[in-house]
Amino acid sequence: MNEEAVKQLTKQGCMVEKDAAESISKEDVELIEQLDVTPMFVSRKMVENLREKMETSVSTGNNGVKTVQKQKMAVKQGEGTSTTETEPEEIQEHEETVSQEKDAEESPNTQTSSEETTEPAPETSEEMSKDLEEEFETKSSYFDKNKTVEIKDTGSRDEKDTKVEIMDEKQITQEEKDVPEFLGYYNDRYDKMKKLLTRRQEMKSATTINRLEGRSEGEEATTIGFVNDKYSTNSGKYIVELEDKTGTFKALVDEREGDRLVPDEVIGVSGSMGGDIIYANSVIRPDLPIPQGTNSTQDKVQAAYISDLHMGSQDTLHKRLDRFGDWLSTEEAKHIGYLVMPGDLVEGVGVYPGQKEELEVEDIYKQYQLFEEWFQKIPEDIQVIVGPGNHEITRLAEPQPRLPKKVFPDIDDYNNFHRVQNPQMVRLHAIRSKGIKNLMYHGYSFDDHVDKIQDLREKAYEEPHHVMIDLLKRRHLAPTYGDNMLSPEMEDQLVIEEQPDVMVSGHFHSHANTTYKGVNVINSSTFQAQTDFQKRMGHEPDPGKVTIVDYKTRKTQVKQF
The missing domain is CATH 1.10.8 (Helicase, Ruva Protein; domain 3)
Structure with a gap:
């Protein structure tokens, strides 16, 4: 040193x-x-x-x-291309092993591989003004003017059939929570996670913790429990205290598994008895099953994914956002039927110390008014689904209720504007098909989860798909209670009970577009430049990227604005 x-x-x-x-x-x-x-x-x-x-x-x-x-x-960002396409391939069934799970962590496309194709970059529009070009180059080192989408026309669009279904919207209460709500919350999490874990073949014989005490030394043992505590041994392994509704028990796990365990997650452990401890051969997480195919639509329809506009900030990239809004009316965007936005529409007020000096608009209602004005650029046949983030006017504790009607006086009654909770599963375009299930989650828990796992600390801020895939494996959006604000609603609404077709988040202001076990994993960039806080943390955002998913082919494109 x-x-x-x-x-x-x-x-x-x-x-x-x-x-x-x-x-x-x-x-x-x-x-x-x-x-x-x-x-x-x-x-x-x-x-x-x-x-x-x-x-x-x-x-x-x-x-x-x-x-x-x-x-x-x-x-x-690529070899001089303006768009990147990925297409999921057919997935062959195979038996999951510990080594395959390790490979999946290192390469998120192990189970669902993707092939990238490129298209020639269009020339930058001559109409792009000099000040616009200068703003792009000074606001982000990721920007390459040769890869910027050209606005070729503002032609008419053919109206299309669309359908938005908000699946299993939960009841979110504002009352003060007490012991009964906390007990209900933890019991519900355990029941849901146990149900997911026992679907796995290696957990079929799992027993409750109280039945382990009578087992003989060397006898096989499999159980499910909360991670109550963990501490390392001199050999580098970890002793983990597990807890279920019947009691507590200890398990000895190897260093690699122990490093990735976080408090309050529910896991399965399989191994052999060693008196008052289980010598674990494996740690089992609920994970997603190997897909038997890929859902798609019969119609040619696409969805665009953006996030973190931060209207009202002096760092909002209005010109780039306006270019995207104008592009939606062009011939090139004629198949866009849905625009999905998982939070932080506005910069908010009083979110962090010193924020006032960085605000362009200090009234939060006027910040939402800026969003409403930009919304007028969106064609009427595009369905817009918006959820709250940690900068919004609604409560910070998750799950978050829908953004209130009062902040959208001009657009809330529009037929193509939909407010949803955070998190929320939304089924899109279930017309002559099962539709595409979108798990929308802003990502406020990402910071604390990343901080607990060294592997994620090293790469998740620049490559946010790593933390998203990690949470898909745990089947929970915020495993550790208390790190970020969570509200016990008698049930745990952040368990990923149903497998999505698309998981979309924001929050990190980075961009990711990959697949994991048949799921499109998208972190949808931002339209805010690097803030002073991000400079101090050494993090540079990757703004102006829009991910587009073709629901018929499940191919994806990334466009730069």
């Missing part, structure tokens, strides 16, 4: 991750000091990225850190 380098960064107010401290050098400190804003947290991945940028700069004879970052990010 270079103690002098770590000490120098600490004096500047930086927290240095342990792994970063082991390898950081004097040259790394100089690179960090060249950044526009001193980061609050220095991770190993940040240091590696800075080194890579410097190497690229040296090879091209350019010492400017910002320019190098633009070159690197342009390569990351």
Whole structure:
């Protein structure tokens, strides 16, 4: 460890991750000091990225850190293409093993593979004004003007049949919660998760914890329980305390599994008895089943996914958002029938200290008015589904109720405007088909969940599909109670009981478009530039990306605006 380098960064107010401290050098400190804003947290991945940028700069004879970052990010987004398409392939049945689950974590397309095809990039429209081009380039190093969607026309669209079904909308109460609600919440979670776990072949023989006490040493044992606590041993393994409705029991699990266990998640354990402990051979999570096919629609219809507009912020990218709104009326967008938006329509007021200085509009009702004005760009035959996020006017505790009617006085009575809860399963276009089930969740729990697992801390903010797939495996959107605000509603509404066709989130202001076991996993970018807080955290958003899913073919495209 270079103690002098770590000490120098600490004096500047930086927290240095342990792994970063082991390898950081004097040259790394100089690179960090060249950044526009001193980061609050220095991770190993940040240091590696800075080194890579410097190497690229040296090879091209350019010492400017910002320019190098633009070159690197342009390569990351693709080889000069304006859209990227992915198509799920047929999935062959095979027996799940521990090694396959490990492979799935490293490569999310192990069970549902995808093939990428590219199209030539259209030339940037000559009508793009100089100030628009300058705004794009200065607001994000991810931007590549050669990949920007061209607005070719504002022609008419043929009206199409559409259908929106809000599935199993829950009752969300505002009353104060007490012991009965908490007991109901935990009992409901256990029952739901046990039902999901016992569908797995290796958990068919699971017994309650109180029946383990009479087992002989060496006898096989399988049980299901909450993760009540865990602590590491000198050998690197973990002792985990499990709890169900009948009692508590300990299990010894290996280091890899123990590292990924989080408090309050419900797991299965299979192994052999060792007196008052189970020597676990495997830790079983409910996970998604191997799909027997891919749902699709008979009609040629597409859905667009966007999130985190943050209307009212001085960093909102209005011109890029307007370009997307104008594009929806073009011939190229004629098959778009649905626009799905999982939260943070507005920047809000009083969300974090010092926010007032970063607001363009300080009245939250006027922020929603900006959204209503932008909404007028959307063609009437496109169904718009919006859920709340952590910046909205509604309560922060999840599950969140629908956004109130009063903030949408001009558009709430529109036939194509739908307010939903967070989270919410929505079935779209069940016309002559079963339709496509969309699990909408803003993603407020992502921060705390990522913080608990080192593997996610290293990559989830830039590649948010990793945390989304991790939660799909656990079949729960916020496994640990109390880290983010959760409201016990007598039942746990964040259990993923039914398998979705699409899981869409936002919150991280990054972009992801991949598949996992037949599910399109989408993190839907943002239309807000990098904020001062994100600069301090060393996180750069990837704004202006719109993911489009063709419901007939299940191919996806990503368009840059």
